[in-house]
Amino acid sequence: MNILIGEKEYFKGIGQIKFEGPNSDNPLAFRYYDENQVVAGKTMKEHLRFAIAYWHSFCGDGSDPFGPGTHHYPWDVASDARQRAKDKADAAFEFITKIGAPYYCFHDVDAIDGHNDPKEFASRVEFISDIFAKKQADSGVKLLWGTANLFSNERYMNGASTNPNFEVLAHAGAQLKGAIDATIKLGGDGYVFWGGREGYMSLLNTNMKREREHFARMLHTCVEYARRNGFKGKFFIEPKPCEPTKHQYDYDAATVIGFLREFDLLSEFGLNLEVNHATLAGHTFAHECQVASDAGMLASIDANKGDYQNGWDTDQFPTDIYEWAEAMMIILKQGGLAGGGINFDAKRRRNSTDPADLFYAHIGGMDTIARALLIADKIQKHGEFDKLKAARYASFDSGKGADYVAGKLKLEDLFEIAVSVGEPAMLSGRQEYLENLLGRFV
Amino acid sequence: MNILIGEKEYFKGIGQIKFEGPNSDNPLAFRYYDENQVVAGKTMKEHLRFAIAYWHSFCGDGSDPFGPGTHHYPWDVASDARQRAKDKADAAFEFITKIGAPYYCFHDVDAIDGHNDPKEFASRVEFISDIFAKKQADSGVKLLWGTANLFSNERYMNGASTNPNFEVLAHAGAQLKGAIDATIKLGGDGYVFWGGREGYMSLLNTNMKREREHFARMLHTCVEYARRNGFKGKFFIEPKPCEPTKHQYDYDAATVIGFLREFDLLSEFGLNLEVNHATLAGHTFAHECQVASDAGMLASIDANKGDYQNGWDTDQFPTDIYEWAEAMMIILKQGGLAGGGINFDAKRRRNSTDPADLFYAHIGGMDTIARALLIADKIQKHGEFDKLKAARYASFDSGKGADYVAGKLKLEDLFEIAVSVGEPAMLSGRQEYLENLLGRFV
Amino acid sequence: MNILIGEKEYFKGIGQIKFEGPNSDNPLAFRYYDENQVVAGKTMKEHLRFAIAYWHSFCGDGSDPFGPGTHHYPWDVASDARQRAKDKADAAFEFITKIGAPYYCFHDVDAIDGHNDPKEFASRVEFISDIFAKKQADSGVKLLWGTANLFSNERYMNGASTNPNFEVLAHAGAQLKGAIDATIKLGGDGYVFWGGREGYMSLLNTNMKREREHFARMLHTCVEYARRNGFKGKFFIEPKPCEPTKHQYDYDAATVIGFLREFDLLSEFGLNLEVNHATLAGHTFAHECQVASDAGMLASIDANKGDYQNGWDTDQFPTDIYEWAEAMMIILKQGGLAGGGINFDAKRRRNSTDPADLFYAHIGGMDTIARALLIADKIQKHGEFDKLKAARYASFDSGKGADYVAGKLKLEDLFEIAVSVGEPAMLSGRQEYLENLLGRFV
Amino acid sequence: MNILIGEKEYFKGIGQIKFEGPNSDNPLAFRYYDENQVVAGKTMKEHLRFAIAYWHSFCGDGSDPFGPGTHHYPWDVASDARQRAKDKADAAFEFITKIGAPYYCFHDVDAIDGHNDPKEFASRVEFISDIFAKKQADSGVKLLWGTANLFSNERYMNGASTNPNFEVLAHAGAQLKGAIDATIKLGGDGYVFWGGREGYMSLLNTNMKREREHFARMLHTCVEYARRNGFKGKFFIEPKPCEPTKHQYDYDAATVIGFLREFDLLSEFGLNLEVNHATLAGHTFAHECQVASDAGMLASIDANKGDYQNGWDTDQFPTDIYEWAEAMMIILKQGGLAGGGINFDAKRRRNSTDPADLFYAHIGGMDTIARALLIADKIQKHGEFDKLKAARYASFDSGKGADYVAGKLKLEDLFEIAVSVGEPAMLSGRQEYLENLLGRFV
Numbered sequence A, B, C, D: 001m002n003i004l005i006g007e008k009e010y011f012k013g014i015g016q017i018k019f020e021g022p023n024s025d026n027p028l029a030f031r032y033y034d035e036n037q038v039v040a041g042k043t044m045k046e047h048l049r050f051a052i053a054y055w056h057s058f059c060g061d062g063s064d065p066f067g068p069g070t071h072h073y074p075w076d077v078a079s080d081a082r083q084r085a086k087d088k089a090d091a092a093f094e095f096i097t098k099i100g101a102p103y104y105c106f107h108d109v110d111a112i113d114g115h116n117d118p119k120e121f122a123s124r125v126e127f128i129s130d131i132f133a134k135k136q137a138d139s140g141v142k143l144l145w146g147t148a149n150l151f152s153n154e155r156y157m158n159g160a161s162t163n164p165n166f167e168v169l170a171h172a173g174a175q176l177k178g179a180i181d182a183t184i185k186l187g188g189d190g191y192v193f194w195g196g197r198e199g200y201m202s203l204l205n206t207n208m209k210r211e212r213e214h215f216a217r218m219l220h221t222c223v224e225y226a227r228r229n230g231f232k233g234k235f236f237i238e239p240k241p242c243e244p245t246k247h248q249y250d251y252d253a254a255t256v257i258g259f260l261r262e263f264d265l266l267s268e269f270g271l272n273l274e275v276n277h278a279t280l281a282g283h284t285f286a287h288e289c290q291v292a293s294d295a296g297m298l299a300s301i302d303a304n305k306g307d308y309q310n311g312w313d314t315d316q317f318p319t320d321i322y323e324w325a326e327a328m329m330i331i332l333k334q335g336g337l338a339g340g341g342i343n344f345d346a347k348r349r350r351n352s353t354d355p356a357d358l359f360y361a362h363i364g365g366m367d368t369i370a371r372a373l374l375i376a377d378k379i380q381k382h383g384e385f386d387k388l389k390a391a392r393y394a395s396f397d398s399g400k401g402a403d404y405v406a407g408k409l410k411l412e413d414l415f416e417i418a419v420s421v422g423e424p425a426m427l428s429g430r431q432e433y434l435e436n437l438l439g440r441f442v
């Protein structure tokens, strides 16, 4: 990938980030992520399909509920919205090509300022997506997925597709149309729905049943529109349990899968799982991956890290090898992500104010995940985990156990079998043994 | 209801608990629960269908992970298992009739000690259920639901219906048969599945997909057996997110409903929601009630109270009027519980060692819920909540909003509508107003 | 109290909020808060000393991490900072006098925009505090406490008094001087320290020992300055465990008391306890009150309500009678708050966008607390709680128990006593009885 | 260390666990823990001072609140209490010497069954401690610390040293005397207080102030007794926030340090920090270590691992290199643990029922911690963390910053300095850089 500099260079003094191996002392080099290294039959680049998130990296200013932004971007100064968007795109593609990520992701309002007039908004999105198209062609960077931000505009304070007011829902539809159009134009591999305010603040004023039905209706409407207009990619739903809402309808993997099944949407959709959202929902990330994978729905990932002591979406960069090794074991087992990639939905800390911090943050994240891939591959090749797990369930592979699975036994049959087999042997779950086995590869 | 004393009286000095009204200073009287008071067309007794839990009240000895039991029961001293079971039944029906609860609930091993030989276990259950049948006839007390304890015996340490070893699963089946037989014999209104160890301790040794399939198969097997043998009641699943497992498959209402739909079990089942399990899952109790009610699955309740600061199933007795008033609003709205009742799955504190404490605890719980029913009824009659909520969604009742609901609009239509309506008015969610309105009735 | 309207009326159509009693259907009336009603020897007004928080009520725009503000204030439109501050003061005192709160509280930057030049900032604070002085005189409203906002300005991103850079600490000192000067001028009853960023984001870059020492030094410096300049009030520290920091040094009541004792600051300080901060720290509000009261440090309260399912400072308005009744029992027992009052550090929900919502919110909060005061007073007068608690510890009031308390017994003595008394009787903790007793008064 | 087999060998087929290095595939070998390897001037054995916990490893039967024990110990079958204790000691010292831990720890009732008669109980403890003395002499294994179990006996249901009934407190004193006597006899390096029920279940029945005073009095009484009888070791308090209590007075490191300071006990005590208790208190383990270390109180550690999704003391074996590397950085920096060691307060999972599981569990734990020690040593030698941290606070090392630290500046001085230095530069906290730096050594 060639570095793509726009009208001016924004990250001066930092060039292409290179792989230098685990022993490198260079904080601006990869120690594990070598895009060309072949692992389990594919290059790391093909496996991981890293994407840079436009919002955190080029828009997020470090503001939090207790103070305004600390990151002042030189690309965010022009007075004209279109010019500012163009400058930001220059900075974005410079960064993406310097860090060497093959993909990026964006919300409509990250790419360019929104506008209350749907026509002007659509025109703006067209303008910037034309620029993105050229940048993609010039750099080889591709769009992992696009999405519409249906939570920031004040009109969405009571929800977007779940707003009690149909007029607001219509505006959400207008925005969705623009974002889907742009995704199609840019050849996005996917389209993501994250329903930041699709939930409730209080049950006292909410008809949850109607709101969920309205939401499902919108998904059907979008799928129909996108397919009719040539979209070939996958649709993703990103679960999150709460924040900013009291409760978000797309709570976790199991809830979303249940929702999609209820409203006959399973076949068109996959899940985009975010690590921090698993944390907020009271699950491990591996759990969410397993639930999704078992349902054939583990499609894409928003990579970040939560804080186990604080209760909000801290969106830190990944650093935990264990968390990722366990997830990668599941992903490798299913043969890779189904249609998506790994997007860094992660932000530098508010007090990480050096431009280089954006590089350190992504390097750390990419290395963590690459290292986890190498670990998972070694585990897979070693084979003991698979062998032990298969043996553990062997009693269901044949004989009466298989009959049970096939639905051939009645409750009386089970009673008789229990009588005849007597008290079963106590079979250790061997958890500590397996934890040590995992530890051997970390 | 007449007090039913067995061979000896266990709760001497305490007679029938009577309703004395809110101003009573008598700690052994009801202040709100008047079983004959008519509320919204039914007596309180018919509405609430209170049940006493055999396990906590007559078996639970107050042990916890840091110390053995502190409650020493005079009915738990005979050396013979059948005699001990009989004595316990005497104590149980004495208490149930003195407190005036119309129902009770039990696990097989609460009623009588289990046995590793399925035939002996079945014979024991038959023995005690014959005694229960007579006690029911003598007292008028009825069985709300029965269940099998598939988590205490050491053989279930890796799960029961989800055990990786088919032999263990067969034993679970044997126990289920016995508990279902007893439930049918005793005319139970329902049969509950709470899968205490149906989950995992570690994903490293678990094939979650197979385990869930095995679990679904067992539910089908039980339904088939029960229907064939004349069971007319409802089957209930009781969600719980974890404890003793790291993760239990019946995590919360949404997860269970998704599971039942996936495995084509929805029509036979309802949910038995426990307050403390909502707390452990990160939900309000009202949330779980609403999710279940919206799906037509709010069938029965395990009444207790969690601790918002501690992270295990404290199973305290209900005291919070707010929590119950919000739940009762949902229950009244759907016309009452669908097939179940309100069972006190609650235990006295380990250090509540006076026999009278069992009465205080239940009186407090029954009064809390009765008071909540009165509040919900007043709110319903006042009607402002309903009116405001209906008005909030009125834009979907006709015109373009109704067209959207009916699936008649395409995404382009929404765009055009957004353009034509312009920026919608900001409509306050009025949460504080509604909280005050609720407060007015508490 | 007379309504104080400024150059224009901001809350048109809403007059003085009056007490109308529990049966009133008027959502703009008090049902429990009757400022003149005498309870336990003082009027409600004297007991509760309600204060309105400038920040949430007149500055907070409803923005959250996922969207900008939804509350657009007509007093926040003038282009000149001093004029805007003046308009805001008009609105504030109009609201405060209409709602009938005897006190208010503010941060320097709530009153008027801050400025990076300390002299200009000081001049601005002087300007607005002169206006406040006049408003106070005209209305009878008083200042409960003042404070400096040392967390919003980007320079405080690594802390203020705990910043690793002394220059930033100097700026914090400059702001503290201004805020203390204003508090003295306005006759504030107290001065609050809430150290929003006095903590760490990561231990990896933090010398916690030095930072805590620097913080203690700043408190000493402020006390010296304030006393030298005639401040007669109390200093308060407001504990909070985290947010926006990963960990805040003023974690909870016990931690702050330990800190003040360690650095010899106990005598000058009391605690300003916030309900939601207790929640975030994993405590009940009553727990924090009891810890503070036992140490003679329960001085003032920031009234609001957290969310037990979400993990951030939701700052909702109080609605829970139980939470407040338990706190009021402690406050009444210690003879009232020591030097402070009850400040509504609470905000309307982001989607509560009607001006009237600000009134509903405060009315609900004031009524909840007033009702809790009435309940606590009844409990106090009834006396059973006190009697039972005293009896429970009676064995330490005389005899060997009193000897133990007085330090007269050695370990061998305890051994001998244990031998001689034999196995003690099991004394029930009677928790359910006491919960029912509390419930009787709610 | 030589293997010490007693009357019979309990762990047949498993010999001395040896160090085989990171590449070993032997699950019964150490991959990192090499007791003779010198790290930072001491052997690993001297640094880590691993201890085996008698309770979990030789007494804990795997019971949990939902089921009885699954671990059936061949040393726990004799009918006589003294014989059973002797057999258990054989098993314990066999295991301790096979695993190669230099220390062990025990509660009185772990060593031998307690007895309600204090004299008989004392006699039993004397009996078993004589046996322990001989075992220590024969094997070279030493006692890290002793303690009394003041939470299991039903008489402690309302607390031990904080019990409202003085008679119960006297029994606690009797037990403390016996456990201290044994600790002195066995040359224990420390004596631990973990107050499992020293807290409250409900504030409604609790006088927290008196209870805390009684607790402090007991600590003084014990210190006086132990010193008078020749105890030279350290006293440790082990913080825990809750469980089995609603709230335990020794909540966390900061709370305990505050308590010890309040009651003038600081000089005699250090902290015994447990990883899982940090988790339950809402802290990272590194946080607790830093708080303790800054106060000179980081003395000993109970090694285990919590579960971030479940809310009780799961006491799993350590596996997380990050958690331990951060802790080891702090421990190395203070020159090692002050007086204590690292005790495995960890238990096999209930379903880990093979005898070998006890070995796997400890091997995994010891390797994790040994590896963390190696990492921390490398980080220390590399020096960049120290250098960066020192530089970050350099402005307080001289000039005005040092004057501030020395208390020479008044608030006006800070104001003038702020004016003169102008707006400070924004200095990045560099969190991601430092996380990567840490990751380089893991």
Ligand SMILES: [Co+2]
Residues within 6 Å of the ligand: A194, A238, A274, A302, A345
């Ligand atoms: Co995301």
Ligand SMILES: [Co+2]
Residues within 6 Å of the ligand: A274, A276, A277, A313, A315, A345
């Ligand atoms: Co997120």
Ligand SMILES: [Co+2]
Residues within 6 Å of the ligand: B194, B238, B274, B302, B345
């Ligand atoms: Co239950």
Ligand SMILES: [Co+2]
Residues within 6 Å of the ligand: B274, B276, B277, B313, B315, B345
């Ligand atoms: Co429960």
Ligand SMILES: [Co+2]
Residues within 6 Å of the ligand: C194, C238, C274, C302, C345
């Ligand atoms: Co506050």
Ligand SMILES: [Co+2]
Residues within 6 Å of the ligand: C274, C276, C277, C313, C315, C345
């Ligand atoms: Co707050």
Ligand SMILES: [Co+2]
Residues within 6 Å of the ligand: D194, D238, D274, D302, D345
């Ligand atoms: Co411990």
Ligand SMILES: [Co+2]
Residues within 6 Å of the ligand: D274, D276, D277, D313, D315, D345
């Ligand atoms: Co523990």
